[in-house]
Amino acid sequence: MAKLYFRHGTVGSAKTLNLLAVAHNYERQGKKVVVIKPGFDDRYGQTEVTSRAGLTREAHMVISATDRIEVNQFDGVHCALVDEVQFFQPQHIDQLRDVVDQKRVPVICYGLRSDFRTQLFPGSRRLLELADSIEEIKTTCHCCNRKAIFNLKSIDGVAQLDGPSQQVAGDETFQPVCSIHFTEQLDLDSYESLNETTRDREMA
Ligand SMILES: [Zn+2]
Structure with missing residues (x-):
């Protein structure tokens, strides 16, 4: 059964590395993945998805604030992977929910839960509301061995x-x-x- 996943973690918790590993595993089995990223995260260039560990690949879709994610783009897709999901608009999360429900495509979203003021990003809030599965990718505090939140x-x-x-x-x-x-x-x-x-x- 396809699900909408939110895998959240702080900065430096290897979220993108996890995404790239999942994409690699699907493709090694001959399955089609679609990698999606927001349009305004330009740290590594408009279309690249890059982990801090140095691995990189091109995104298939770069979604700007006013873009609409159309379900028909997901025909024949085995899994959709979303990087930096906190930067998506709430309506994008609803559109990803439609992809799961109408196309039976699992959508795995990676991103931050909250910003540097400890407040939820609007996209992350909507994902907490709509996701079937909410998982935490853990890492330790920069200053001690407690879990970073x-x-x-x-x-x-x-x-x-x-x-x-x-x-x-x-x-x-x-x-x-x-x-x-x-x-x-x-x-x-x-x-x-x-x-x-x-x-x-x-x-x-
Ligand atoms: Zn600490």
Whole structure:
């Protein structure tokens, strides 16, 4: 039975490596896979899916915010694999659900659950709502041996809570951290500004 999968993990949890391994296994059996990525993750070029371990391949579909994922593109496909799914729009997740249900194609989505402010990405939220199967790809905290659950953003070694959550290129670095080290690494000012932002949003 085909399912919609959400395999989430922090940065550095080898999600893309896992995706590439699944694609390799299907293709070794002579089965057809479709690799899909969002249009604005341009760290490695528009069409490439690249893991930090260095493996890479071309995506078959690059989906921009306004694109529609049509179910008819999945005729004869044995498995669809989605990289960086957190950058997809919620309606894309509904469209992937249709691919599973109408074409009986398993769709395996890899991505972050939450951004560097610990808040769900809209696409990840929709996937948590619609997925048949939710699995965690685990890795350890950058600072200790606890499981990492958050993504800490740093610019020039200083932890940050500012900036857009969809920015993936630039000078910032992201590290997997546990909750204790996430809090420790952020200075109090950043934390207070987050709380103010949250309060403003609640009052608006
Ligand atoms: Zn830690």
